[in-house]
Amino acid sequence: MEIIRETYETFPKNAEFLKKIFPKDDEKYYYSFLKYHPFFTPYHIYSIKGSNQTLATLWCLPCLFIDNERMILAAGIANVATDPDFRGQGLAGQLMEKVLKEAEIQKYKFLILITEIPEYYKRWGFQEIGKYEVVIESPAIAKYPITCQNITYENILDTYRSFYQDFQMITPFHNLAYMRGREEWNQWSSMFHNNGGKAGWFLLKNEIGHFTIFYGLDREEYFKVFEIIWDKKIDKKGLLMLFQDWAYHLGKEIHLDLSLPVANYLGLKASKDPKETVMVKSYGDIDINRIYLPVPDYF
Incomplete structure (x- = not known):
């Protein structure tokens, strides 16, 4: 099994997989990001596949933040999902390692995510800023x-x-x-x-x-x-x-x-919030205590 990056041709299968893992959200939710997000393409989706099926996936959405007049290039981690039959094998961890290396190459100032399992992401250097x-x-x-x-x-x-x-x-x-x-x-x-x-x-x-x-x-x-x-x-x-x-x-x-x-x-x-929190991994001179991700901006 190897990590691949999705394409426009394979995106429908990725959306179908996410719908299976997160059944409450309409599949159109994922297509809306593809259609309207200014920086997102299928190439920003990392997946592990086996026997022509998706086993795990992770989205890394480039995004701009603003600090007064200063523009900051960052990225949001979203839709981290593993097929239930393949959990516990470290697949999500492999995807995270890949994305963290890519973040340094792309010179993102920070990564940000929303999660219900903060202890898992702390091992990757994320710090909790809370909700x-x-x-x-x-x-x-x-x-x-x-x-x-x-x-x-x-x-x-x-x-x-x-x-x-x-x-x-x-x-x-x-x-x-x-x-x-x-x-x-x-x-x-x-x-x-x-x-x-x-x-x-x-x-x-x-x-x-x-x-x-x-x-x-x-x-x-x-x-x-x-x-x-x-x-x-x-x-x-x-x-x-x-x-x-x-x-x-x-x-x-x-x-x-x-x-x-x-x-x-x-x-x-x-x-x-006792259930959900926001976490940040900084790569630069960013005061993470000033970072705020409004809930409507969640991904």
């Missing part, structure tokens, strides 16, 4: 009427960029092409669907001019906010009041995914 959530409970009474309406990604990019710059975070580079792609592949991810509904961008505001923009999804037991941005001219107290009023309007809790710097700025207690 955090804040819960906003519904108050006994609301202070102001609020409105919540859909907003398109075309109308948020300026606020988006300045928000993360204000917090000195290293985040994925976003432009219209990337945001369109992200919208396409997320619509086929099980993470952003619930009972026929799907996540989207919303503008939340009250009658005294406070507003925030977020990417969220209504679930039965709570409303999930995967990403939140706002104009920092709004004071912290006003922002929290806005979400509390909205929780009252919904009659349920709001669960917000936040970076630690944002949670600390708001004075909110953030709980570490």
Whole structure:
């Protein structure tokens, strides 16, 4: 068995294999990356095959991050999968060794991944930066009427960029092409669907001019906010009041995914996700504590 790199001709078999391993996600999820991701090609998929069938695979997606005005070339590790009949034979480890060598050749500044098994990736030099959530409970009474309406990604990019710059975070580079792609592949991810509904961008505001923009999804037991941005001219107290009023309007809790710097700025207690975490392996002079991968950017 040897490590091969996929091609456009073999990609359908790779997507079929991943669908078998991760049945909750639509096969179109993988095709959307191929169609819309600005830097991804099948050549960035590493696989081990035997008897003309895929035994294990790993995606390494090149991506741009931005640190103020500085562009950073990095890569995301995703879709690490092994056929159940061939697990325990070190196949994923062989793929990881290959990708780590390739990362040095390509001069990636860091690799980033999302995982439920951080101890496994620590052996490859990855460090945990974590994933955090804040819960906003519904108050006994609301202070102001609020409105919540859909907003398109075309109308948020300026606020988006300045928000993360204000917090000195290293985040994925976003432009219209990337945001369109992200919208396409997320619509086929099980993470952003619930009972026929799907996540989207919303503008939340009250009658005294406070507003925030977020990417969220209504679930039965709570409303999930995967990403939140706002104009920092709004004071912290006003922002929290806005979400509390909205929780009252919904009659349920709001669960917000936040970076630690944002949670600390708001004075909110953030709980570490007990199941899933984000990890980084640095190859350069990168302060990994400033790296933030918003949940809608997961791959």
